[in-house]
Amino acid sequence: MTDTRPRLSTAQPGDYFQLLKPRVMSLVIFTAVTGLVVAPGQLNPLVAAIAILCIAVGAGAAGALNMGLEGETDALMKRTRGRPVAAGRVNKNDALAYGAVLSLFSVMLLGMNTNWFAAGLLALTIVYYAGFYTLMLKRRTPQNIVIGGAAGAFPPVIGWAAVTGDAPWQAWLLFLIIFLWTPPHSWALALYSAGDYARAGIPMMPVARGAKSTRLQILLYSLVLVPVAILPGVTDLGGAIYLGVSLIGGLLFLLLAFRLWRSRAGDQPEADRTHGGPAVGREAALYDVRIDAKPARNLFAYSILYLMLLFLALLLENLPASTLVCPSCA
Amino acid sequence: MRLTEEELTARKRRNLWIALGLVAFMVLVFLTTFLRLKQNISDSSAARAVAEAPAQPTGPGSKGAS
Numbered sequence: 342m343t344d345t346r347p348r349l350s351t352a353q354p355g356d357y358f359q360l361l362k363p364r365v366m367s368l369v370i371f372t373a374v375t376g377l378v379v380a381p382g383q384l385n386p387l388v389a390a391i392a393i394l395c396i397a398v399g400a401g402a403a404g405a406l407n408m409g410l411e412g413e414t415d416a417l418m419k420r421t422r423g424r425p426v427a428a429g430r431v432n433k434n435d436a437l438a439y440g441a442v443l444s445l446f447s448v449m450l451l452g453m454n455t456n457w458f459a460a461g462l463l464a465l466t467i468v469y470y471a472g473f474y475t476l477m478l479k480r481r482t483p484q485n486i487v488i489g490g491a492a493g494a495f496p497p498v499i500g501w502a503a504v505t506g507d508a509p510w511q512a513w514l515l516f517l518i519i520f521l522w523t524p525p526h527s528w529a530l531a532l533y534s535a536g537d538y539a540r541a542g543i544p545m546m547p548v549a550r551g552a553k554s555t556r557l558q559i560l561l562y563s564l565v566l567v568p569v570a571i572l573p574g575v576t577d578l579g580g581a582i583y584l585g586v587s588l589i590g591g592l593l594f595l596l597l598a599f600r601l602w603r604s605r606a607g608d609q610p611e612a613d614r615t616h617g618g619p620a621v622g623r624e625a626a627l628y629d630v631r632i633d634a635k636p637a638r639n640l641f642a643y644s645i646l647y648l649m650l651l652f653l654a655l656l657l658e659n660l661p662a663s664t665l666v667c668p669s670c671a
Numbered sequence: 672m673r674l675t676e677e678e679l680t681a682r683k684r685r686n687l688w689i690a691l692g693l694v695a696f697m698v699l700v701f702l703t704t705f706l707r708l709k710q711n712i713s714d715s716s717a718a719r720a721v722a723e724a725p726a727q728p729t730g731p732g733s734k735g736a737s
Contacts, residue, residue: 349678354688388706391699446696454703 350432356425360408360436361401361443368648369400369496375652376500376515379578379659384504388454392503395451396496399463402443403492406471409436418537440471451503459502466495480542483549486531490523491516497652511578514569515655521566522648525559525598529641532556532607533634552607559640563598567591570651583654590647597640606637 373396377389384392408415408426415427425431444467452460474489482488494516501512528546531538532555535547546555570591574584674682 349674349682350685351677351681352685353681354684357685357688385706385710387702391703394699450696450699450703453700453707 350430350435352425352431352435356430357405357439359425360405360431360439361398362404362408363401365404365493366397366401368645369493370397371649372515372519372652373397373496373500375656376497376512377504378500378656379497379515380501380504380512382504384455389503391454392451392459392500395447395454396463396499396503398443399447399451399467400496402440402447403467403470405436405440405443406467407440407475409433409440410471410475412436414541414543417541418534420534420537451499455503456506458506458508459499462495462499462502462508466492466499469495480544483544483546485543486527486545487524490520490527493523494519511573511576514572514576514578518566518570518573518651519648521562521569522644524562525566525594526641526644526648528555528559529601529637529644532601532637535607547607552605555607556602556604560598560602563595567595573655578659579655580658582658583651586650586654590650594640594643594647597636597643601636601640604636605633607634 370393373393377384377392408424411421412424412426412433415421415424421427426433426436444464448460448464448467451463470489470492474485474492478485478489497515497519498508498512501515502508531545531547532552535545535552538545539548546558550558567587568591571584571587573579574581574587579587
């Protein structure tokens with residue numbers, strides 16, 4: 342008689358680490374550290390390190406919940422089909438339980454370690470990303486990434502709140518930079534992965550409104566993002582280094598966004614877009630525009646560098662006075 | 672159900688990492704408790720010192736407490 346009971350999982354610890362979306366986590370850590378360093382006030386370096394760990398694990402937990410909920414969808418997309426749940430290495434319920442436990446631990450520990458306002462913001466971020474974005478927004482509106490982008494913008498505010506116990510307008514300015522950065526960044530990627538999203542039934546902007554409209558919206562968001570990103574340089578948040586980086590970096594961002602707008606990146610044969618069609622046609626269309634998609638890839642890659650440089654400049658300018666380096670300076 | 676060698680090895684590794692994770696969490700809670708206690712003791716000592724200090728004369732030439 343054949344044994345029909347489910348087999349025991351062969352998932353490795355590395356699979357569970359992948360559930361935390363380590364690459365996203367590194368950006369979360371970086372922006373949260375910046376918020377924590379820029380915030381005025383004193384924080385014991387060990388407390389600060391534990392706070393950053395909590396924010397990172399909380400963000401990772403949201404990623405695990407997302408992968409648990411999106412396993413079937415991820416399996417349909419080339420970019421995500423190797424993820425642990427999509428590939429069948431980790432059970433969906435195991436991923437959800439793992440995400441829930443880590444969420445609880447990280448929020449509790451951040452509350453005990455710093456303050457409950459910061460912990461509340463972390464809890465809000467997890468619920469916003471895993472519940473609001475993944476379950477509700479993602480499949481319902483092409484504005485999914487615009488509204489859902491707020492989840493990725495919270496870490497510097499949480500870092501700031503961990504130090505001061507509140508979130509003044511300067512913290513929300515950092516939030517706004519990431520919030521406005523997310524649509525051009527994500528849509529640039531979506532322009533050359535539209536086939537993937539269409540196959541999975543996700544109404545990303547290029548799928549729902551077409552490549553031309555997406556390219557225009559990327560340019561418009563970039564035109565708003567760049568001046569906003571300069572603002573910390575003219576306030577007490579940043580100094581000359583930040584101002585230089587945001588000006589030069591911003592101009593380059595605009596140039597790449599303009600080139601993308603003028604390009605034909607993401608354009609597909611009309612016949613292919615009009616039907617909800619089989620994967621094969623859409624995939625072929627995606628490969629057809631590969632050469633034209635170069636401007637989209639350039640903007641996508643540069644957008645990551647741009648955000649990193651902005652926050653690095655803020656970090657470098659504020660680090661010498663930070664309590665993390667010099668507890669008596671603040 | 673007889674488990675394969677691969678399943679047993681994977682379970683052993685996962686259990687080891689769960690144990691390490693729990694120990695790390697316990698250490699972090701202990702550290703947090705210790706740091707908060709230390710901070711609270713230091714804060715209450717400072718508050719007591721302020722309360723026990725003789726009152727500063729206030730006048731046109733002196734800085735009053737805000």
